[in-house]
Amino acid sequence: MSADDAFATATPDVQLPDYDRSRIEIGIVHIGVGGFHRAHQALAVDRLLRQGQAYEWGICGIGLLPGDRRMQQVMAAQDGCYTLVEKSPDGSWSARVIGSIAAYLFAPDDPEAVLERLADPATRIVSLTVTEGGYNFSPTTGAFDLTNPAVAADLTGEAPPATTFGLVVEGLRRRRDRGVGAFTLMSCDNIPGNGEVARRALTSYARALDPGLAAWIETEVAFPNGMVDRITPATTAEDVAQIGERFGVADAWPVVAEPFFQWVLEDEFVAGRPAWQDAGVQLVPEVEPYELMKLRLLNAGHQAVAYLGYLMGYRYVHDAARDPVFASYLRRYMRREGIPTLPPVPGIDLTAYTDTLIERFGNAEVRDTVARLAAESSDRIPKWLVPVIRANLASGGEIDVSAAIVAGWARYAEGVDETGQPITVVDRIADDRTAAANRHGEDPLAFVRDPDLFGDLADQPRFAEAYLRALDSLHTRGAAATVADLADG
Numbered sequence: 364m365s366a367d368d369a370f371a372t373a374t375p376d377v378q379l380p381d382y383d384r385s386r387i388e389i390g391i392v393h394i395g396v397g398g399f400h401r402a403h404q405a406l407a408v409d410r411l412l413r414q415g416q417a418y419e420w421g422i423c424g425i426g427l428l429p430g431d432r433r434m435q436q437v438m439a440a441q442d443g444c445y446t447l448v449e450k451s452p453d454g455s456w457s458a459r460v461i462g463s464i465a466a467y468l469f470a471p472d473d474p475e476a477v478l479e480r481l482a483d484p485a486t487r488i489v490s491l492t493v494t495e496g497g498y499n500f501s502p503t504t505g506a507f508d509l510t511n512p513a514v515a516a517d518l519t520g521e522a523p524p525a526t527t528f529g530l531v532v533e534g535l536r537r538r539r540d541r542g543v544g545a546f547t548l549m550s551c552d553n554i555p556g557n558g559e560v561a562r563r564a565l566t567s568y569a570r571a572l573d574p575g576l577a578a579w580i581e582t583e584v585a586f587p588n589g590m591v592d593r594i595t596p597a598t599t600a601e602d603v604a605q606i607g608e609r610f611g612v613a614d615a616w617p618v619v620a621e622p623f624f625q626w627v628l629e630d631e632f633v634a635g636r637p638a639w640q641d642a643g644v645q646l647v648p649e650v651e652p653y654e655l656m657k658l659r660l661l662n663a664g665h666q667a668v669a670y671l672g673y674l675m676g677y678r679y680v681h682d683a684a685r686d687p688v689f690a691s692y693l694r695r696y697m698r699r700e701g702i703p704t705l706p707p708v709p710g711i712d713l714t715a716y717t718d719t720l721i722e723r724f725g726n727a728e729v730r731d732t733v734a735r736l737a738a739e740s741s742d743r744i745p746k747w748l749v750p751v752i753r754a755n756l757a758s759g760g761e762i763d764v765s766a767a768i769v770a771g772w773a774r775y776a777e778g779v780d781e782t783g784q785p786i787t788v789v790d791r792i793a794d795d796r797t798a799a800a801n802r803h804g805e806d807p808l809a810f811v812r813d814p815d816l817f818g819d820l821a822d823q824p825r826f827a828e829a830y831l832r833a834l835d836s837l838h839t840r841g842a843a844a845t846v847a848d849l850a851d852g
Contacts, residue, residue: 773800
């Protein structure tokens with residue numbers, strides 16, 4: 364099957380590529396082609412192609428993991444094309460076929476082809492979506508993990524490299540030795556300071572391999588930070604069937620996403636870039652204000668939904684967000700506790716942004732689950748919510764909702780909901796958190812006494828008072844009454 368076969372019977376409302384794909388040249392190599400990349404960066408390039416731009420910025424996808432073989436097969440069968448369906452809160456769907464991925468290589472089959480693509484002078488940007496864990500930092504030491512078996516194997520040089528770091532560094536070595544010049548390494552992963560994280564990972568690997576090469580990389584390669592935001596749930600078999608029926612396409616792996624799209628990117632590139640600004644991307648000198656906005660409003664807002672929403676009986680995010688009282692509680696957190704801790708965010712009306720967030724949370728078409736938001740809380744609350752609490756304690760600002768969210772996590776971690784049904788606590792330290800939560804009877808502050816998660820918050824009288832008040836309310840009156848008390852009147 365080719366792209367012509369897959370999309371020949373598309374309905375008239377599907378936006379097919381209206382540009383000559385035969386003219387596209389590879390300028391971007393992207394490692395980790397999944398749903399998010401295809402709903403985000405590949406879409407941005409497609410937007411430019413439809414404007415008659417960016418023919419030299421086509422994308423070559425790279426798969427490294429065994430699970431990427433299926434993507435290789437789909438990309439080969441459909442000439443790199445796929446359907447992107449945006450699901451709006453009003454129930455409407457829109458579809459466009461994306462044609463910006465001009466090639467796809469599966470590294471385990473032909474690592475040399477990948478290395479030569481990385482070394483090709485036409486490749487000027489290498490981008491990544493490899494997840495936070497893909498950067499290989501030890502959760503205990505925070506250092507790049509040179510003992511990782513795959514990394515250690517690459518460092519021996521006995522076989523072609525198989526990791527992201529091994530491939531990219533070898534590609535850069537070839538470029539240096541050939542006098543080609545460096546490319547920009549652009550992380551698109553949803554982690555704070557993603558450019559700096561990518562820099563640390565790559566240079567740590569390179570330093571272990573060749574200190575001189577590491578020094579060249581430090582000097583020549585750009586690592587722009589970026590903030591990316593778009594809810595892109597995993598494509599289900601039901602999605603494939605519904606998209607095929609509704610839009611007449613025979614797409615083996617379409618992508619679904621919400622309509623919202625935000626990409627804020629530092630304008631730091633050593634070998635040029637597409638005209639991202641013409642594709643809805645915000646090019647800025649400093650990303651941190653936008654990152655803090657997302658972490659403390661969207662990400663911490665998700666935590667506000669997770670525990671109290673689950674205890675109220677909600678299982679889908681949209682059901683909680685569409686409850687007027689619950690939405691008012693969310694709005695109070697965002698406006699009265701989250702926003703006051705933020706620096707000015709250029710070009711953003713933060714009050715309007717919070718309204719947009721609640722609307723996005725209420726998108727029933729996305730079908731995001733509350734349980735997903737409540738997973739891995741020990742990695743989320745300390746990064747997203749604890750800094751808000753600390754900032755407001757220092758400034759004298761409000762903390763009642765933030766403290767209640769932490770209390771909600773503690774009540775959730777007890778492992779039983781308000782009807783007596785078991786809760787599956789998904790967390791890397793779930794046993795520790797559940798044990799602490801089940802000591803509430805003897806020590807109501809037991810859950811927040813972990814200094815690795817909360818520092819000294821348990822010893823801060825104003826926080827302890829607000830936390831204990833919320834925890835007592837959850838135990839004696841339940842989540843619904845607690846949330847009602849916290850609603851923004």
